[in-house]
Amino acid sequence: xxxxxxxxxxxxxxxxxxxxxxxxxxxxxxxxxxxxxxxxxxxxxxxxxxxxxxxxxxxxxxxxxxxxxxxxxxxxxxxxxxxxxxxxxxxxxxxxxxxxxxxxxxxxxxxxxxxxxxxxxxxxxxxxxxxxxxxxxxxxxxxxxxxxxxxxxxxxxxxxxxxxxxxxxxxxxxxxxxxxxxxxxxxxxxxxxxxxxxxxxxxxxxxxxxxxxxxxxxxxxxxxxxxxxxxxxxxxxxxxxxxxxxxxxxxxxxxxxxxxxxxxxxxxxxxxxxxxxxxxxxxxxxxxxxxxxxxxxxxxxxxxxxxxxxxxxxxxxxxxxxxxxxxxxxxxxxxxxxxxxxxxxxxxxxxxxxxxxxxxxxxxxxxxxxxxxxxxxxxxxxxxxxxxxxxxxxxxxxxxxxxxxxxxxxxxxxxxxxxxxxxxxxxxxxxxxxxxxxxxxxxxxxxxxxxxxxxxxxxxxxxxxxxxxxxxx
RNA sequence: GCUCCCUUCGUCUAGCGGUUAGGACGCCGGCCUCUCACGCCGGUAACAGGGGUUCGAUCCCCCUAGGGAGCGCCA
Numbered sequence: 435x436x437x438x439x440x441x442x443x444x445x446x447x448x449x450x451x452x453x454x455x456x457x458x459x460x461x462x463x464x465x466x467x468x469x470x471x472x473x474x475x476x477x478x479x480x481x482x483x484x485x486x487x488x489x490x491x492x493x494x495x496x497x498x499x500x501x502x503x504x505x506x507x508x509x510x511x512x513x514x515x516x517x518x519x520x521x522x523x524x525x526x527x528x529x530x531x532x533x534x535x536x537x538x539x540x541x542x543x544x545x546x547x548x549x550x551x552x553x554x555x556x557x558x559x560x561x562x563x564x565x566x567x568x569x570x571x572x573x574x575x576x577x578x579x580x581x582x583x584x585x586x587x588x589x590x591x592x593x594x595x596x597x598x599x600x601x602x603x604x605x606x607x608x609x610x611x612x613x614x615x616x617x618x619x620x621x622x623x624x625x626x627x628x629x630x631x632x633x634x635x636x637x638x639x640x641x642x643x644x645x646x647x648x649x650x651x652x653x654x655x656x657x658x659x660x661x662x663x664x665x666x667x668x669x670x671x672x673x674x675x676x677x678x679x680x681x682x683x684x685x686x687x688x689x690x691x692x693x694x695x696x697x698x699x700x701x702x703x704x705x706x707x708x709x710x711x712x713x714x715x716x717x718x719x720x721x722x723x724x725x726x727x728x729x730x731x732x733x734x735x736x737x738x739x740x741x742x743x744x745x746x747x748x749x750x751x752x753x754x755x756x757x758x759x760x761x762x763x764x765x766x767x768x769x770x771x772x773x774x775x776x777x778x779x780x781x782x783x784x785x786x787x788x789x790x791x792x793x794x795x796x797x798x799x800x801x802x803x804x805x806x807x808x809x810x811x812x813x814x815x816x817x818x819x820x821x822x823x824x825x826x827x828x829x830x831x832x833x834x835x836x837x838x839x840x841x842x843x844x845x846x847x848x849x850x851x852x853x854x855x856x857x858x859x860x861x862x863x864x865x866x867x868x869x870x871x872x873x874x875x876x877x878x879x880x881x882x883x884x885x886x887x888x889x890x891x892x893x894x895x896x897x898x899x900x901x902x903x904x905x906x907x
Numbered sequence: 908g909c910u911c912c913c914u915u916c917g918u919c920u921a922g923c924g925g926u927u928a929g930g931a932c933g934c935c936g937g938c939c940u941c942u943c944a945c946g947c948c949g950g951u952a953a954c955a956g957g958g959g960u961u962c963g964a965u966c967c968c969c970c971u972a973g974g975g976a977g978c979g980c981c982a
Contacts, residue, residue, distance in 0.1 A: 445982050480981060537980080544979090551908040554978055574980050592912070601910050601978090609980040616982045640911060640977035661912085663975090668918075670974075698919095701931090705920055708930040727920080730975065734918050737932040747945080785944045795943095810942095845941085860941035872943035 438470030439630045442496075442503075443620065445477040446488035449681035450495035452733065453635060453665040453673065456699040460662055461633040462501045463700070463721035473627055474506035479619050481511070495682045499692045499699075500714065508627070510619050517614040520622050520652065521575055521607065529651045530607060532573035533560040555603035575608035577618070577648060585643040590631070590660040590723040597643045605644055617641055621648040629657050633723070636661035660723045663703055664730045673733060685738075689761075689789025691749065694742035703727045711744065739787040746783050746792070754779045754792070761793045762800065772800040773882040781874040781882060795873075799882055803869040803891060806898070810871035815895055817903050819862035822852055826859055827892045836885040842877040866895030 442458040444450070465472040474496070478484035493507070524530035533556075544554040561578065579602050586596045607618035614622070624632060639661045649656050667677035679685055685695055697712055704727065706712070706720040746754065755775040762769065769775065778796050786792035806815065829844040849856050860876040867888055873879045880888050 443982090447982080477982060483981075533980095540979090548908075553909040595911075597911065603978085606980050611980080613980085615980065620982090635976095636912070637976055638982090641982095643911090663913080666975085672975085702919065708921060710919090710931055729913050731920090732918060734932065737919065740932055743945095782944095784946095814942095849941095855941080857941045864942060870943090874943080876941055 437630075438465055438468040439473065439628050440465040440470065440633055441473040441475050441506075441624070441627065441629050442501075443475040443477050443623075443634070444492050445480065445483075446485060446492060447480065447483040448488055448491075449683065450488075450492050451673075451680055452682055452685075452699070455495060455499065455682045455695075456665060456702060457633065457635055457662055458496060458501055459499070459696065459699055460660075460704070460721070460723070460726070461631075462503075463717055464631060464633060464660075464723060465504075466718045467721050470630075471504045472501075473508065473629070474503040475508045475623060475627070476506075476510065477616070477619070478509055478511045479613055479616065481613075484511075491681075491683065498686055499682065499696050505627070508623075510614075510623065513619075513623070513626075514613065516626070517608070517619060517622055518612065521614070521618075524577070524607075524651060525575065527651075528578065530575050530577050531561060531604075532567070533576045533604075533606070534568045534571045534573045535559055536571070553601070556605075558604055561604060572610040574606045574610050576604040577607045577644075577651070579604050579644070579647055585646050587642055587646050587656060588658055589639075589642075590658055591663075591726045592639070592661060592728055595639065595642070599643075599647070602644055602647070607648075617644050618648060621645050621652065621654075624657060625649070625652060625654040631660060631723075632657045633660045633662065636663050660726070662726055663728060665702060666730045666732050668732055668734065670730075670732060677733065678735065689791065689793070690738065690742050691745045691789075694738065694745040697745070698738045698741050702733070703731050711741075743784075743787040746786060746789075749783075751776050751779050751783075754783065754789075757789055758792060758796065761789060762796070765793070767797065767800050769800060771884070771887075773884065777882060781878055785874065798868040798870075803867070803894075805869065806865055807870045810865045810869070811898070814861040814865045814871065815899050815902070816862075817899060819858070820896065820899050822848065822854060822859040823862055823866065823892050823896055823899075825852060826863065827889060827896075830880075830885065830892075831889060833885070836881060838875075838877040838881045841880050845877065862895065863892070867891045 440461040442461050444454050444458075462472050464470070476489055476492070489507070496503070521530065525532070540556070543557050547554045556576070560576070567573070580599045583599050584596050585599055585602070586594060589595050605617055606615055608614050642659055642661075646656055665673055667673050669677075673680050679688065682695065686692070693714075696714070700712060700717050700721070701710060704721070704725055706725065712720070758779055759769065759775050778799050779792070782792055782795050786795060826845065826848045829848055830841070833840055833844060845856065845859060848859055861871065864873050864876055864879065865871060867880060867883050883891070
């Protein structure tokens with residue numbers, strides 16, 4: 435049995451789309467599962483729109499999510515000579531022909547056909563003309579598609595698909611400038627690269643019969659196809675910017691972990707029983723194209739966030755600390771005099787769904803509390819909290835070992851002495867020290883904030899309470 | 908318009924002729940508790956519609972509806 439060879443063949447005309455990333459994942463997993471070869475091919479025959487920058491974006495995206503390739507990146511633009519060679523061969527064999535029809539003529543024909551409610555198709559004017567050439571007109575090359583009979587191909591996710599040749603027309607395979615068009619270049623490439631399984635988005639199903647005919651014309655065996663469904667937005671419409679991020683790099687920037695993204699993507703349109711969490715190894719072991727769903731699936735940010743949180747909880751602490759520091763630096767937050775980033779990560783990791791959130795919740799450990807959260811201050815920094823804060827401040831001031839257990843003990847001593855409850859002092863403290871009403875356990879939080887900063891912030895809160903009392907009076 | 912494809916809770920999905928139609932996210936309760944979160948427990952919610960086939964259809968066939976894609980000298 436021939437080794438499996440799959441490929442990912444994006445066109446470098448912008449960002450790396452989430453749907454493209456998932457297609458790449460599936461193709462990669464299929465190859466890895468079968469111990470086969472995964473090829474990266476850049477489809478840049480459209481020189482107008484292709485850019486080097488997008489090539490880099492594609493490669494970054496793949497490496498971020500952990501997809502390596504065994505061959506490539508191969509560029510179609512490097513293979514122009516090869517396409518020309520095949521084109522000549524087809525011309526010579528009469529399997530393709532030159533077409534001199536002008537754009538205007540073609541448009542007119544199409545318009546006419548649309549008006550008659552029939553499928554717009556090339557009228558094959560030049561197909562059998564004895565001498566169609568016109569002076570001064572650079573011809574395009576068209577494929578001489580069979581006129582009748584069915585075209586059949588096997589699709590691992592959809593089963594056998596059959597279409598009649600009389601639905602197809604003689605597509606252009608080379609432009610007037612001699613460059614090959616997509617449907618032709620893919621076929622030549624897939625043949626030359628020995629691709630056994632063509633895994634791509636299902637927007638290509640309708641192209642497949644045309645391509646199948648070219649495979650036949652070239653006397654090459656048909657690969658197995660697998661058309662994976664599209665990813666749509668929450669509203670069921672084609673995914674676009676207005677649904678939020680569509681570029682994988684945006685998700686990285688928003689603080690998603692690559693393993694979360696990968697896990698989310700693999701489960702979108704594919705399943706292995708009820709399993710939701712997959713390590714890379716498990717994905718490779720279990721992945722199978724026949725388990726890929728046929729219907730389009732909606733991108734669900736909430737589920738992605740849930741997975742991301744799962745992986746944040748699981749991730750190596752040092753790695754997260756590094757990511758945290760990196761982001762704090764970008765925000766120009768100084769780590770000076772603050773707690774160990776790794777300790778902050780431990781305190782916060784199960785409270786954040788993204789790295790962005792983690793960073794947002796960690797700010798008060800590293801910099802002064804600016805404005806108090808309005809609701810929190812209103813509720814907790816009230817006159818009644820004054821005596822408690824004063825008492826606990828005094829106790830804290832006398833402490834040598836600034837550690838959670840010690841803080842905890844002092845808190846309880848205070849509560850007892852004041853005949854109060856823990857919440858009555860913890861909440862005001864929390865607001866004083868973080869500006870918000872939600873933080874990790876208070877003893878842990880205070881330990882991380884540090885003794886000096888805690889005392890200062892209690893003082894500031896006391897001042898705030900006093901000022902407010904003055905205002906009310 | 909023509910051709911092809913798709914259709915199970917709001918969402919991702921399991922199901923492969925006989926099930927109380929299962930899980931996950933979300934949502935709603937509850938427990939835990941100094942807040943938030945985690946965790947745990949419980950709940951809400953689906954076979955697009957109509958015909959067949961069959962003793963029996965979510966599952967097989969047909970039709971309808973809805974959605975998507977293609978019909979380029981884009982990929």
